[in-house]
Amino acid sequence: MQIKDYPLITALSDNDLLLIQAANDGAYKSITKANLLAGLSSSAGGTSSGLLLDAVTNVISARSIRKLLTSYAGKSLKAAISESSSQDIGYASNNLDLTALNSFAGSNNIFVSELYDQIGNFNATQSTFSLCPQILTNASIPALHYNSSFLSSPIPASNYPLTIIAVVSIVSLTNGAFIKYGDTNNGIGIGVGNGTVDNSGTNLIGLNEAIAWISSSTPLSTSGLSIVEISSTGSQTNIYLNGDVIAIGNQSYAPTGNYLIGGYSNRKPVCNIYEDIVFNTLITPLTRATIVANMKTYYKIP
Structure with a gap:
């Protein structure tokens, strides 16, 4: 539905x-x-009980440029301007603390070497400075910009069911995986391309790694943000765009290894990624509708 x-x-x-x-x-x-x-329509950009994840269960990892959980007392990310100069940046009024970020960076470009998990267990990191995503602050909402860059963490769970929701944007033809859950020959992912993530395009593509692509003819916006989702029971995998299911695939191999943000191998799209949330369940239609409505409001998605 x-x-x-x-x-x-x-x-x-x-x-x-x-x-x-x-x-x-x-x-x-x-x-x-x-x-x-x-x-x-609560002012904090969350549910009536507070922030987005305050009343949501079965979340096993969540990273964002905004605060998603009222009880989370940690930082948002580790900003870096060189191999040897970095600083943790937190939140101000539940949004990324741009004052602290700009004070640290000065006139330097800012990159992210660690993105903190607000559930607390699976920070996504990059130890090679040249492979760190850049943080862009020239728009109304900051973004992590990926261009042959990526962050990784251990996978939060090695069995299905799983649901992954992310807010992303592209500006032109590109190809690759926004999120890859598992190593090269297993797990699931969600990306962009044309038929497969190996061909340049703008269509949303699901990955049942080493089994099949979940191809769609549904394009992502190139002038705004999109909410992308992949969910799998292990025997069926669905992909969603802005809350609506657009393609269905079959079996998925059990994931092992790493959770990759920004792509893997030669499958790294040029894109912005704002937040990603992982559940160890198939979320209900009501939970999906609530999350999508919240994300659309915060990120100004039509």
């Missing part, structure tokens, strides 16, 4: 009751239209 297929509530009055399924326990609960809309 696609998000556009859900019934519209615009015809309802503010006091009409809606029956919704809770993301945390699956129970059905009632809420008025007014209270539901107030929660979805």
Whole structure:
């Protein structure tokens, strides 16, 4: 079921009751239209209970240029301007602390050697300075820019089911994997190309590594951001764009090794990646709709 297929509530009055399924326990609960809309438009860019992941379960890793979890007390990233000069940068009002970042960097280009996991277990790192993604701060929302660069961490889990959601952008034809979960001959991934991630294009492509590509004819925006998702049970793999399923694949080999952000081998697209979240479950349609609505609001995605 696609998000556009859900019934519209615009015809309802503010006091009409809606029956919704809770993301945390699956129970059905009632809420008025007014209270539901107030929660979805909360000022922190999160759910009615706080930030995006405050009321979401089964998250096993999450990295972002914004704060996703109220209880997280760590930093966002380690900024580097050379092999020997780096500094941890945190958050200000739940967003990347640009004042601290610019104070550290001065007139230098800024790169990221470590992106901290807000769940706390799987920081993504790059020990070679020339392979670090650059952080861009010239737009309204900072971005990590990948161009033959990547970050890696151990995989958070070695079995299915898994769901990975990321916010990305491209500006022209490119090819490669935004996210690769597992080594070269196993696991899953989500990327961009034409038929496969080995051909330049703008279409969203899923990877069932060493088995098959999950090809789509659905292009990513080249003038804005996109929300991409791959989910797998091990026997079926789905890919989504902005909350809507666009292609379905079959079996996936169990992942081993590393979780790679920005691509792998010669499959590294020229792209920006803003956040990535990994779940050790197939998320429900309601959880997906809530996350997508939050991301669209924060990142100004139509």
